[in-house]
Amino acid sequence: QVQLVESGGGLVQAGGxxxxxxxxxxxxxxxxxxxxxRQAPGKEREFVAVLNESGGSTFYADSVKGRFTIxxxxxxxxxxxxxxxxKPEDTAVYYCAAxxxxxxxxxxxxxxxxxGTQVTVSS
Numbered sequence: 001q002v003q004l005v006e007s008g009g010g011l012v013q014a015g016g017x018x019x020x021x022x023x024x025x026x027x028x029x030x031x032x033x034x035x036x037x038r039q040a041p042g043k044e045r046e047f048v049a050v051l052n053e054s055g056g057s058t059f060y061a062d063s064v065k066g067r068f069t070i071x072x073x074x075x076x077x078x079x080x081x082x083x084x085x086x087k088p089e090d091t092a093v094y095y096c097a098a099x100x101x102x103x104x105x106x107x108x109x110x111x112x113x114x115x116g117t118q119v120t121v122s123s
Contacts, residue, residue, distance in 0.1 A: 001026055002024050002098050003025045004024050005115065006096055006117040007023070008020040009117030012086055012120070012122070014088055016121070017085075019080060019083070020080065020081040020094055020117060022078060022080070022096030023077065024079070029098075031053060032053065032100070032112075033051060033098070033099040034070075035047065035048070035050035036079075036094060037094070038092035039093050039095070040091060043092075045107045046061065047106070048060070048068065048081070049070040049081060050104045055072040068083050081096075090119060093116040093117065096113075097113045
């Protein structure tokens with residue numbers, strides 16, 4: 001089992017940057033692909049990015065491609081999401097989770113969700 005805790009959210013102006021971190025506990029962290037999702041008020045949770053166990057393969061939602069970068073450090077049991085050129089539409093609660101299913105775009109394929117961290121981008 002893996003326990004996840006996100007941090008690094010906050011309030012930033014449009015065009016700014018934030019770096020989210022997800023700290024994992026549990027010996028099996030490095031055996032899971034890890035993903036980031038976000039959920040804005042009144043909207044469904046949506047896929048943001050995912051990377052494989054080694055961190056060598058990554059995929060992004062079209063809306064964040066070229067602006068966000070997902071990475072992991074298995075020695076430190078952490079996953080990061082570097083967010084640059086933030087836009088007001090990036091405002092949401094951001095969650096990290098471990099991929100346990102087949103479809104990495106769907107939240108139902110993930111387990112061991114963290115509590116989330118709020119990102120607010122002002123215009």
